[in-house]
Amino acid sequence: MPVVLQEFEFLPYQRLQEYEEQCRKPGESGAAVTFVGSLRDMHEDFPVDAMTIECYPEMALQEIEKVCDAATKQWQVDDYLIMHRYGKVEPGDALVLVAVWSTHRSQAFDACRYIIHYLKHKAPFWKQEHHGEQSRWLQGNTDDKAVSECHG
Amino acid sequence: MPVVLQEFEFLPYQRLQEYEEQCRKPGESGAAVTFVGSLRDMHEDFPVDAMTIECYPEMALQEIEKVCDAATKQWQVDDYLIMHRYGKVEPGDALVLVAVWSTHRSQAFDACRYIIHYLKHKAPFWKQEHHGEQSRWLQGNTDDKAVSECHG
């Protein structure tokens, strides 16, 4: 049940492949649901060249673990793997990976969706978009409304 | 937007990694949700040594494409990749992969969940579990109730 914060690029499906080979017992879980969030090259008609993700690492790990604990209390979860990127990221890079293994499909979907939802609302990460010389901190969550201020 | 029926083993995350590298434009989609269904080594206290998946291939392809069309009408979907195994499978093998790329997380979750749900209820596949000399056809869907009959 690893939670990993990582400053370097990661390939989410390669990591999942490795994780299944190394850490999962074949035939244990019938269902795996995975969410991968990546940096888009466009955000509300604002082109994005890069992004800096700042984090409060000790608290982020704890908050993500709390969210996962709450999910495993509510749903039957065999295992999970959470990765979150920080530092400088480029469009196309994976920002976050949430993978949940379960016996049952519906449990895996519900738990995965719960984890990414609460991770976004509770884990202390902040995104700053860059375009040319301009940068802006995103305010509030991307699936809520991003109100933002630009400063050169 | 490929739909693939495959008689040979596939590694779902390896395929996703390849598919993203070869077919997806980096930075286009902010969200990807993936469901992988695998053969468990146990089903309702019945140990499973292997499974045979029979299919009606032409109709299965058409039905899966209909389900995907319905999903892309209802949700904003950038792309999808569906794979379904048939023939003889072993515990731990991937049976089905449903991957959906979207701009938005909630759309990707909803579309992926819709596709796997209707795929299971509409696509003409049938599963026969094997244990030693015994075999049984699964009746109805695994997340509904599997009523089954054994014959030696």
Add this chain to the structure above:
Amino acid sequence: MSVTVKYFASLREHVGQAEQQCQVPECGCSASEVWAQLNASLELPSNILVAVNQDYASLDTRINDGDEIAFFPPVTGG
């Protein structure tokens, strides 16, 4: 008229074959009439599904020359 009839899974085992090419006398007969003609000794299972030309159909669907009719039990894919 000439039709192709396919059977799948437990129904294929029950009928004892996977596919039949056969002649049906009258045009416009229903899928259940095709079944009755080919499997006179076997009652139509109550939960049977029917597809005509790879599309879900009903037992009442009218069959035309050259059609492919499939009979099968409830599906269990995914």
Add this chain to the structure above:
Amino acid sequence: MSVTVKYFASLREHVGQAEQQCQVPECGCSASEVWAQLNASLELPSNILVAVNQDYASLDTRINDGDEIAFFPPVTGG
């Protein structure tokens, strides 16, 4: 008493530093009182979040010797 205060993201830029080690005179003062003492010239932003020892807390949370207090804007991870 001695506390560590951290600032993140836009608030870090606003305050002009990421971390302060500092002495707070009275034990049992609140997080907002710590802010007022360190940033007398800066009004507390209305949407500010507070964590004490890496746990979400409120502006009224009482601070003890050795605590780590973090002030930051709403989070935007994932």
